[in-house]
Each structure stands twice: as structure tokens, then as C-alpha cells.
Amino acid sequence: MAGAAPTTATLLPGPVAGSPSPRTGSMASALPASRRRRLLAVRCQSTSVDKQQQEQEQEPPKPKQRNLLDNASNLLTNFLSGGSLGAMPVAEGAVTDLFGKPLFFSLYDWFIEHGSVYKLAFGPKSFVVVSDPIVARHILRENAFCYDKGVLAEILKPIMGKGLIPADLDTWKQRRKVITPGFHALFIEAMVRIFTKCSERTISKLEELTESEGQVIVDLEAEFSNLALDIIGLGVFNFDFDSVTKESPVIKAVYGTLFEAEHRSTFYIPYWNLPFTKWIVPRQRKFHSDLKVINDCLDNLIKNAKETRQEDDVEKLQQRDYSSLKDVSLLRFLVDMRGADVDDRQLRDDLMTMLIAGHETTAAVLTWSVFLLAQSPTKMRKAQAEVDSVLSNGAITVDTLKKLEYIKLIILEALRLYPQPPLLIRRSLRPDKLPGGYNGAKEGYEIPVGTDIFVSIYNLHRSPYFWDRPNEFEPERFSVPKKDESIKGWSGFDPNRSPGAMYPNEIIADFAFLPFGGGPRKCVGDQFALLESTVALAMLLRKFDVELRGSPDEVEMVTGATIHTKNGLWCRLRKRRT
CATH class of the missing domain: 1.10.630.10 (Cytochrome P450)
Incomplete structure (x- = not known):
């Protein structure tokens, strides 16, 4: 229930038909960034769209045309990203990609291009985007009280006051103990x-x-x-x-x-x-x-x-x-x-x-x-x-x-496939160090106090690294254990990990599945x-x-x-x- 609150003030409205079809595996990583973004935008919920995708795969790559607004945004992003977050990858996507479609689609594009932890800047405001279960587990469970709801609490306070979602930590601890x-x-x-x-x-x-x-x-x-x-x-x-x-x-x-x-x-x-x-x-x-x-x-x-x-x-x-x-x-x-x-x-x-x-x-x-x-x-x-x-x-x-x-x-x-909400919002209350996650920096990433973080549930749930055929509708996948020995720090998916649970949860999937x-x-x-x-x-x-x-x-x-x-x-x- 409480997971469905509005996500962030920076989400931009816009329609997108059906469901996106991000490319997966080595083929996607071998393509130029601009080409990958175009493939990521193709939708695959019907046979006709699958054919459209195949046709587009045969086309030669076309460079992304950026306008003055895109170039100005990238210059500002580069300028703002030079200090506090060190060597963290920085998304330099076209800011116009954010208009006309939900933000989490662009976050997925940049996840495929930049990896599981990267920085994204909107003018003077910057965010760290996390798309990795190992890093998500650190933020949400292992070091949970180093973070509050940040931007989300600011949006919801006039509506929900000190309800469980926007509540400060002290109020949350008191109310959770009573409500649970x-x-x-x-x-x-x-x-x-x-x-x-x-x-x-x-x-x-x-x-x-x-x-x-x-x-x-x-x-x-x-x-x-x-x-x-x-x-x-x-x-x-x-x-x-x-x-x-x-x-x-x-x-x-x-x-x-x-x-x-x-x-x-x-x-x-x-x-x-x-x-x-x-x-x-x-x-x-x-x-x-x-x-x-x-x-x-x-x-x-x-x-x-x-x-x-x-x-x-x-x-x-x-x-x-x-x-x-x-x-x-x-x-x-x-x-x-x-x-x-x-x-x-x-x-x-x-x-x-x-x-x-x-x-x-x-x-x-x-x-x-x-x-x-x-x-x-x-x-x-x-x-x-x-x-x-x-x-x-x-x-x-x-x-x-x-x-x-x-x-x-x-x-x-x-x-x-359609997580509710697609993003979780956190803000660091004190300095922290995030793990690098899968294919990230081995030394991890330093997080200064006051850093705003998007944990992208949409990216986690459709990650080609943690799910087979991530964009296909396969309910049976939740009955089959999945373990990848090459991913250190992730224990895989095991439906038997929580005996007696009626529904798989974050423990069963080791934070690769976070519906709530x-x-x-x-x-x-x-x-x-x-x-x-x-x-x-x-x-x-x-x-x-x-x-x-x-x-x-x-x-x-x-x-x-x-x-x-x-x-x-x-x-x-x-x-x-x-």
C-alpha cells in the first residue's frame, strides 16, 4: 500500500504506448550509445511491434540530433559533476529525451549506457541513479537509517503530514511500531x-x-x-x-x-x-x-x-x-x-x-x-x-x-514489469559509501550528506543482468530458482528462501525484486x-x-x-x- 506514493517532483508527464523493449545481453553493449537508445525505445507487446523492432535492427545507426537546450544541459551537467561524487559515471543524454515520456524510460537508457550507478543532473539539481540490487540492499536495508525520503517527503507533507511515507525517522519508528x-x-x-x-x-x-x-x-x-x-x-x-x-x-x-x-x-x-x-x-x-x-x-x-x-x-x-x-x-x-x-x-x-x-x-x-x-x-x-x-x-x-x-x-x-512506484527516493543524512555493485567501481562510490538518490525499481525489475528475457511476460519465472555465480554479492532468486511466504519478496530475490x-x-x-x-x-x-x-x-x-x-x-x- 504505502509503496504507491508519488515518486518525485522531477518526474515529467507524457504518454508512451504499450511497454518498452530494452535490448539485452552483449548485442546491446556492442552498439553505439545513440543506436542503443533508439533500440531501447521500441516496444514489444504485440507481434507487429516485434516486426518493427527487427526492421529497425537492420537499419544503419543514425546519430542523435541534439539541440541548443540539450547542449546547454550537458555543459551544465559536466560542470556540476566535477566534484563531490568523484569518478561516478555521468549521464549525458539529451534533456529533450525527458519530455513526452516518463522519466524512468530515460533512466533505463542511461542505465544500459552508463551502468548500475550513475549521476544525473537537471540544471542545478543532481541525483544518483541506482539500478543494482547489491547497492539497493545497502541503501534500503544495510544502512537504511542513513537515509530519509528527501524530495518525496517534501512533496507529500502537505497531503499526508507525518504519515508513514513522508514521516521523519523518529515519527516513522513510533508509528510503524503501532501500525504493524x-x-x-x-x-x-x-x-x-x-x-x-x-x-x-x-x-x-x-x-x-x-x-x-x-x-x-x-x-x-x-x-x-x-x-x-x-x-x-x-x-x-x-x-x-x-x-x-x-x-x-x-x-x-x-x-x-x-x-x-x-x-x-x-x-x-x-x-x-x-x-x-x-x-x-x-x-x-x-x-x-x-x-x-x-x-x-x-x-x-x-x-x-x-x-x-x-x-x-x-x-x-x-x-x-x-x-x-x-x-x-x-x-x-x-x-x-x-x-x-x-x-x-x-x-x-x-x-x-x-x-x-x-x-x-x-x-x-x-x-x-x-x-x-x-x-x-x-x-x-x-x-x-x-x-x-x-x-x-x-x-x-x-x-x-x-x-x-x-x-x-x-x-x-x-x-x-510495471512496478508501483517505478522509483524509490532517498536522501543521505550523513556521508556514506555505496558498493560498486555488478560491473561498478570496485572501490565503490562516496556519497556526501544531502545527496538525492533514485533507486530505479523499473531498472532493477527489467535488468538484463539479473533476469532472463526481462521484458517478456512470464509468470512462471517466479517458480524457478536463478543463480549467477559471476555476480559476486548477489545470492540470486530462490522461491524457497522464505518458507511460508505467500508471495515472493525482496528476500527471495535478494533485492532484485522490490514491489513494495x-x-x-x-x-x-x-x-x-x-x-x-x-x-x-x-x-x-x-x-x-x-x-x-x-x-x-x-x-x-x-x-x-x-x-x-x-x-x-x-x-x-x-x-x-x-
């Missing part, structure tokens, strides 16, 4: 019932739409967004948005706040920090109005929860009979926990963080899972066969979900989000066959808080004959 016990086994079991209830609403709506002709064209991204909002409302703070069937002022305010969070993550200049903008700029006036509607709603829910407080020790709260409770929300748990008294403002910040982050993650995961499956009829039929077999005996429970092995692998592969971050500041709601997605996808596939309305290349990609579509995921749903 709330995601215990009995609570998760109760949440599965809520996931099922909300998914049934969505399925019923879609069945009504297909009633007359047996099929319908619908924007599944919008439907998943509504479903995720309903689940977060009921599961986190006991509020039924019922956004699947209606639209209330609170729902409008939630989406307005989400749009503003994304706007702030994709706008280079933080103009909203200037004096009087909250009264002068129309979209900022609307944002503060939306924020007030949500905060008033949350304040009322917190007040009601405190008025009905039943204080108890955490161990007893974790043994509650959730089947007899009317309110099974996380808010109920946090309010009732003895010794965890907290002011209403902090509770509101916690709830706002989970509302925005949890909603965005699930909607995106489901969207890209369906996008990939719709292009793979064989995999879809395999998934449907598993769903038919496992769900034939009635209610969905945690034990039932454990048997949906292939559905879980599909969701994991969607998270690998890693280390102490890993998303606290990861199991919540994965189980929620598993339930929703299984229930959809049980009832419907799904096809894309048009070509995969028509599904344009934009990014901000998450990787999502520009104009929706329009699909044709047909009722299955079972």
Missing part, C-alpha cells in the same frame, strides 16, 4: 471477506452491463480504481464509499486529492509552496477544498471510533473474533490499542497515507495484470482453469487464496494489497473472458503516483460459459 501489529492474521482473514464483498459489487455491475448482449466494452482501470477505493474505505477506516455504484462529495474529493498528488509528482517547480498560491491558483484552491472535505470525514470517523473505544492490550486485540464485530477496520485497532494514544492529527495523517497509497497500488496492479493477460490467451485460460478449480467449493479464505498459485504469479509478474520496497521502511500493507489484488483478479476471470478493445500500442502509459494508462484500459468483456 494491526496487519495480523485474523485481521487479514477479515479483510479477505471485505475484498470479496467489494469485488462482488464490481462483478455484479459488470454482469448487469453484459446482460442484454453477453458482452460489453468497459474501462477496467476505472472499475478497478472504484473497487480499490471501496476496499480501502471499509478496511482501513470503516467508511463505505460505495464508489462502484455512486459518487459522493467525499469520493470526488478523494480523486481530486489523488490528481493533485500526481500533479505535484510530475511538475518540476513546486509553485504550490509560494505564498498565497492556495488562494490565487484555482487548482490549489480546489485541492485545499478537497483536502478539507476528506479531513472532515476522517476527523468524524476518528471521533466516532474514540467514543466507542474498547481499550485492550495488543495481544488480545489480535485475538478478537472479527466475525462478530461490526467495525473490523484498522482504525478500530489503532484506537483500541492500550498505550498507543495519539492525537487526532497523527491518526488522520496515517489514514490519509493509507488511503492514497493503498488505492493507487491496487488499481494499477490489476490494470496491468489484465493488460498482460489479454495479450496472452493461453495464460488467461490457464488462470481461469485454476480459478474454476479452486473457487468451486464456496467462500474465499486465506487458505483458498494460497491455492491460487498461478494467479499470484501473474500479479507478481505484473508488478515486476525493502528493509525497515518497506510498505507495511504489502500483504493487504497482494491479497486484495488476488481476490479481485480471480473473481473477474471466473466470470468473464477479457480482450483489449484495440491494439496494445493504443494503451498509452503515463506516470506519477503510479504507472497507469493515459485514457483508460478499455476492454471487451464476454460472459464465460461455465
Whole structure:
């Protein structure tokens, strides 16, 4: 859940069709840099695009034409890169590459050209870009408290206050200790019932739409967004948005706040920090109005929860009979926990963080899972066969979900190809030394205090050094161990490394797979989000066959808080004959 917050103020908006097809292996490294960048831009989600790629591979290399802005940017980058970060490679890509497509595509191009750790400068601002699991593990786990959220916290503070994502280390330690016990086994079991209830609403709506002709064209991204909002409302703070069937002022305010969070993550200049903008700029006036509607709603829910407080020790709260409770929300748990008294403002910040982050993650995961499956009829039929077999005996429970092995692998592969978010942001609080990583400097890289770092999850998940066929949709890859003895310091991928885990995580992949971050500041709601997605996808596939309305290349990609579509995921749903 918490992993889906907006990534950085320097992300630039723009659509890209389908999915990129970075070249891998020795062939890519043998090509000139300009040639590699052109090949990296080719997309490979359909047969026709594969043919286009093959044709481009036969063309002679053409030099990259740089304009005055590109040349000025490179001069400034070279000037700014001469000191504090020593011999670290410096990206000298064309700054115009950043416009018209998401930033993480360009970061991938430069990763292939410059290696797993390099410096990138935007005018007076510079960043270190990390695309290596060995280095990521150092930053996120081994030396986690040497870093905070930096740019990310600055963007999110006006929206989430001191919620878990933007919180300073002291606040984070206190709140994490309180919130983590709330995601215990009995609570998760109760949440599965809520996931099922909300998914049934969505399925019923879609069945009504297909009633007359047996099929319908619908924007599944919008439907998943509504479903995720309903689940977060009921599961986190006991509020039924019922956004699947209606639209209330609170729902409008939630989406307005989400749009503003994304706007702030994709706008280079933080103009909203200037004096009087909250009264002068129309979209900022609307944002503060939306924020007030949500905060008033949350304040009322917190007040009601405190008025009905039943204080108890955490161990007893974790043994509650959730089947007899009317309110099974996380808010109920946090309010009732003895010794965890907290002011209403902090509770509101916690709830706002989970509302925005949890909603965005699930909607995106489901969207890209369906996008990939719709292009793979064989995999879809395999998934449907598993769903038919496992769900034939009635209610969905945690034990039932454990048997949906292939559905879980599909969701994991969607998270690998379309990570939410594609970047993690950190800022060094004191000097540090990063390891060189695979093929990096043996002596490592000195990091001064105040250095901003992008851990590129997108690059990690599609790295040709740590994944076979990294740009192909292969859910089965998560069932097969992978070890490369030539990569010192990386223990490979082993699905048996974390016995009992329902879903592979950063430990199983030794930080080459980071769908929810890693280390102490890993998303606290990861199991919540994965189980929620598993339930929703299984229930959809049980009832419907799904096809894309048009070509995969028509599904344009934009990014901000998450990787999502520009104009929706329009699909044709047909009722299955079972």
C-alpha cells in the first residue's frame, strides 16, 4: 500500500504506448550509445511491434540530433559533476529525451549506457541513479537509517503530514511500531471477506452491463480504481464509499486529492509552496477544498471510533473474533490499542497515507495484470482453469487464496514489469559509501550528506543482468530458482528462501525484486494489497473472458503516483460459459 506514493517532483508527464523493449545481453553493449537508445525505445507487446523492432535492427545507426537546450544541459551537467561524487559515471543524454515520456524510460537508457550507478543532473539539481540490487540492499536495508525520503517527503507533507511515507525517522519508528501489529492474521482473514464483498459489487455491475448482449466494452482501470477505493474505505477506516455504484462529495474529493498528488509528482517547480498560491491558483484552491472535505470525514470517523473505544492490550486485540464485530477496520485497532494514544492529527495523517497509497497500488496492479493477460490467451485460460478449480467449493479464505498459485504469479509478474512506484527516493543524512555493485567501481562510490538518490525499481525489475528475457511476460519465472555465480554479492532468486511466504519478496530475490520496497521502511500493507489484488483478479476471470478493445500500442502509459494508462484500459468483456 504505502509503496504507491508519488515518486518525485522531477518526474515529467507524457504518454508512451504499450511497454518498452530494452535490448539485452552483449548485442546491446556492442552498439553505439545513440543506436542503443533508439533500440531501447521500441516496444514489444504485440507481434507487429516485434516486426518493427527487427526492421529497425537492420537499419544503419543514425546519430542523435541534439539541440541548443540539450547542449546547454550537458555543459551544465559536466560542470556540476566535477566534484563531490568523484569518478561516478555521468549521464549525458539529451534533456529533450525527458519530455513526452516518463522519466524512468530515460533512466533505463542511461542505465544500459552508463551502468548500475550513475549521476544525473537537471540544471542545478543532481541525483544518483541506482539500478543494482547489491547497492539497493545497502541503501534500503544495510544502512537504511542513513537515509530519509528527501524530495518525496517534501512533496507529500502537505497531503499526508507525518504519515508513514513522508514521516521523519523518529515519527516513522513510533508509528510503524503501532501500525504493524494491526496487519495480523485474523485481521487479514477479515479483510479477505471485505475484498470479496467489494469485488462482488464490481462483478455484479459488470454482469448487469453484459446482460442484454453477453458482452460489453468497459474501462477496467476505472472499475478497478472504484473497487480499490471501496476496499480501502471499509478496511482501513470503516467508511463505505460505495464508489462502484455512486459518487459522493467525499469520493470526488478523494480523486481530486489523488490528481493533485500526481500533479505535484510530475511538475518540476513546486509553485504550490509560494505564498498565497492556495488562494490565487484555482487548482490549489480546489485541492485545499478537497483536502478539507476528506479531513472532515476522517476527523468524524476518528471521533466516532474514540467514543466507542474498547481499550485492550495488543495481544488480545489480535485475538478478537472479527466475525462478530461490526467495525473490523484498522482504525478500530489503532484506537483500541492500550498505550498507543495519539492525537487526532497523527491518526488522520496515517489514514490519509493509507488511503492514497493503498488505492493507487491496487488499481494499477490489476490494470496491468489484465493488460498482460489479454495479450496472452493461453495464460488467461490457464488462470481461469485454476480459478474454476479452486473457487468451486464456496467462500474465499486465506487458505483458498494460497491455492491460487498461478494467479499470484501473474500479479507478481505484473508488478515486476510495471512496478508501483517505478522509483524509490532517498536522501543521505550523513556521508556514506555505496558498493560498486555488478560491473561498478570496485572501490565503490562516496556519497556526501544531502545527496538525492533514485533507486530505479523499473531498472532493477527489467535488468538484463539479473533476469532472463526481462521484458517478456512470464509468470512462471517466479517458480524457478536463478543463480549467477559471476555476480559476486548477489545470492540470486530462490522461491524457497522464505518458507511460508505467500508471495515472493525482496528476500527471495535478494533485492532484485522490490514491489513494495525493502528493509525497515518497506510498505507495511504489502500483504493487504497482494491479497486484495488476488481476490479481485480471480473473481473477474471466473466470470468473464477479457480482450483489449484495440491494439496494445493504443494503451498509452503515463506516470506519477503510479504507472497507469493515459485514457483508460478499455476492454471487451464476454460472459464465460461455465
